[in-house]
Amino acid sequence: MSKLVIVGTVAFDAIETPFGKTDKILGGAATFIGLAASQFNLDAAIVSVVGSDFPKEYLNLLSSRNIDISGIEIVKNGKTFFWSGRYHNDMNSRDTLVTELNVLADFNPVVPKDYRDAEVVMLGNLHPMVQLSVLDQMETKPKLVVLDTMNFWMDNALDDLHKVIKKIDVITINDEEARQLTGEYSLVVAARKIQEMGPKYVVIKKGEHGALLFHDDNVFYAPALPLEEVFDPTGAGDTFAGGFAGYIARTEDTSFENMKNAVIYGSTLASFCVEKFGTQRMISLKADEVHKRLQQFKNLTQFEIVLD
Amino acid sequence: MSKLVIVGTVAFDAIETPFGKTDKILGGAATFIGLAASQFNLDAAIVSVVGSDFPKEYLNLLSSRNIDISGIEIVKNGKTFFWSGRYHNDMNSRDTLVTELNVLADFNPVVPKDYRDAEVVMLGNLHPMVQLSVLDQMETKPKLVVLDTMNFWMDNALDDLHKVIKKIDVITINDEEARQLTGEYSLVVAARKIQEMGPKYVVIKKGEHGALLFHDDNVFYAPALPLEEVFDPTGAGDTFAGGFAGYIARTEDTSFENMKNAVIYGSTLASFCVEKFGTQRMISLKADEVHKRLQQFKNLTQFEIVLD
Numbered sequence: 042m043s044k045l046v047i048v049g050t051v052a053f054d055a056i057e058t059p060f061g062k063t064d065k066i067l068g069g070a071a072t073f074i075g076l077a078a079s080q081f082n083l084d085a086a087i088v089s090v091v092g093s094d095f096p097k098e099y100l101n102l103l104s105s106r107n108i109d110i111s112g113i114e115i116v117k118n119g120k121t122f123f124w125s126g127r128y129h130n131d132m133n134s135r136d137t138l139v140t141e142l143n144v145l146a147d148f149n150p151v152v153p154k155d156y157r158d159a160e161v162v163m164l165g166n167l168h169p170m171v172q173l174s175v176l177d178q179m180e181t182k183p184k185l186v187v188l189d190t191m192n193f194w195m196d197n198a199l200d201d202l203h204k205v206i207k208k209i210d211v212i213t214i215n216d217e218e219a220r221q222l223t224g225e226y227s228l229v230v231a232a233r234k235i236q237e238m239g240p241k242y243v244v245i246k247k248g249e250h251g252a253l254l255f256h257d258d259n260v261f262y263a264p265a266l267p268l269e270e271v272f273d274p275t276g277a278g279d280t281f282a283g284g285f286a287g288y289i290a291r292t293e294d295t296s297f298e299n300m301k302n303a304v305i306y307g308s309t310l311a312s313f314c315v316e317k318f319g320t321q322r323m324i325s326l327k328a329d330e331v332h333k334r335l336q337q338f339k340n341l342t343q344f345e346i347v348l349d
Numbered sequence: 350m351s352k353l354v355i356v357g358t359v360a361f362d363a364i365e366t367p368f369g370k371t372d373k374i375l376g377g378a379a380t381f382i383g384l385a386a387s388q389f390n391l392d393a394a395i396v397s398v399v400g401s402d403f404p405k406e407y408l409n410l411l412s413s414r415n416i417d418i419s420g421i422e423i424v425k426n427g428k429t430f431f432w433s434g435r436y437h438n439d440m441n442s443r444d445t446l447v448t449e450l451n452v453l454a455d456f457n458p459v460v461p462k463d464y465r466d467a468e469v470v471m472l473g474n475l476h477p478m479v480q481l482s483v484l485d486q487m488e489t490k491p492k493l494v495v496l497d498t499m500n501f502w503m504d505n506a507l508d509d510l511h512k513v514i515k516k517i518d519v520i521t522i523n524d525e526e527a528r529q530l531t532g533e534y535s536l537v538v539a540a541r542k543i544q545e546m547g548p549k550y551v552v553i554k555k556g557e558h559g560a561l562l563f564h565d566d567n568v569f570y571a572p573a574l575p576l577e578e579v580f581d582p583t584g585a586g587d588t589f590a591g592g593f594a595g596y597i598a599r600t601e602d603t604s605f606e607n608m609k610n611a612v613i614y615g616s617t618l619a620s621f622c623v624e625k626f627g628t629q630r631m632i633s634l635k636a637d638e639v640h641k642r643l644q645q646f647k648n649l650t651q652f653e654i655v656l657d
Contacts, residue, residue, distance in 0.1 A: 298652075
């Protein structure tokens with residue numbers, strides 16, 4: 042089993058969907074990634090920052106899942122990063138209502154000493170310079186570096202983003218972001234262009250339409266589980282990434298064939314995440330529920346054609 | 350091997366895409382369905398109507414593929430149905446430029462005597478009353494009736510459409526049409542509501558995002574093959590339906606497990622259809638190319654997770 046370092050936000054979210062709204066609840070990319078990865082009973086550490094307003098119970102929750110929180114800086118008299126958003130009726134788009142960076146504005150990540158030899162590094166969505174700083178602190182070359190990012194950094198820090206993209210193995214972005222990053226409409230062409238930028242593996246997330254994994258001329262497609270309703274999509278992409286990285290760390294196998302499984306695990310965990318507000322479903326999630334849904338994924342996609 | 354009856358348009362199309370435009374070329378739902386089904390070397394018959402302006406070589410082309418054309422009425426001094434459309438840059442939407450019904454306006458389908466005991470009936474997109482008339486002419490109850498339709502009939506002949514939907518086994522429609530037919534956004538809920546209308550099997554086509562097959566609580570998902578570019582989407586849905594119905598007729602197995610294979614065959618054939626204008630690619634398509642692409646579909650979707 043490999044060690045996993047996760048960098049990303051630990052935050053408060055306030056969410057509105059057609060089904061209801063929340064007050065400030067636990068959120069943040071690293072939180073969702075950590076909760077997903079913890080399904081694999083890994084040695085994982087989160088590198089992040091919160092303010093002194095951040096409830097101790099949330100930190101305890103992460104610790105209780107074998108997540109090392111010594112890399113989560115607590116800024117005295119600081120306020121925790123806060124995001125608020127409202128989803129549209131189709132759940133495929135949202136408006137950001139509030140973004141308060143707070144302690145995130147001056148965040149200097151510090152990777153715990155014990156984790157500077159981690160084999161798997163998951164760079165959650167954050168400023169690319171923060172992601173780069175985490176990579177620079179690694180004392181041994183990780184077996185696999187996975188990066189998640191979003192259009193905000195393409196709009197506001199593209200040069201920095203390219204610096205970190207050069208140094209990673211796997212990138213996970215959504216379809217529109219892949220198109221924006223490359224100027225190509227075809228996802229096949231976009232994935233090829235992104236591979237030329239650095240990462241040998243490209244995962245394109247298409248929300249309810251599933252995810253594509255590209256490597257050289259190979260493609261793998263994992264559908265999203267067709268759901269009666271999506272209650273709250275917040276964190277689904279992070280959960281996918283956490284499931285992906287966690288599965289690789291657990292299996293210590295970075296082959297393309299095994300990455301297919303990692304994509305399936307990521308999709309499986311994401312399918313739970315959207316069932317309730319925020320982290321609620323991921324916190325209550327049990328291993329047997331995951332296994333049952335993996336079987337559903339098999340039924341959903343596996344077929345037996347006899348080629349005559 | 351079962352006999353297959355196909356009803357649908359045999360037509361002229363004129364197509365504009367970002368890659369170019371065509372004059373009047375061979376088109377029509379029944380043409381695409383027939384060409385796809387002919388990959389299985391079936392006994393198939395097309396029931397349709399054309400004008401005396403319809404080239405003999407097109408009819409010969411269908412005959413040469415073992416398609417019985419005795420049910421294609423040729424109206425003397427009549428003009429063949431003509432459709433012209435222009436695709437937008439994203440290829441996911443199009444404007445209809447011209448629709449000339451011509452001989453289609455007074456079409457009375459006549460199923461050839463030899464095919465009134467066909468085991469599989471494919472009702473291609475047409476006025477629901479024409480589809481119903483074909484069903485009424487069957488002298489033995491078919492093992493499987495597949496219906497393809499579109500939003501136009503939901504807007505203009507909904508009562509008639511419901512009459513035929515009641516009598517079929519499988520419906521193939523696209524995602525927006527499934528939503529329109531049921532008033533439900535969730536495709537899972539929409540598929541359930543459609544099953545309550547009659548067909549026990551519901552195939553929802555999502556274009557570049559693949560297709561879903563629903564039956565009771567079972568779901569199967571076939572992705573579309575990720576393509577560098579889609580040259581011309583015309584006929585892809587019909588080709589999918591023809592591949593589906595043709596595979597069922599060939600294998601004589603209407604189980605859900607075998608329908609999964611039928612969906613994969615439909616997707617495979619549709620992935621060829623879009624590579625060239627109109628029927629061009631389907632006409633040149635060879636069996637070994639199909640087999641090779643089926644293998645690509647397997648690589649695209651099959652995985653081996655060991656559940657621990």
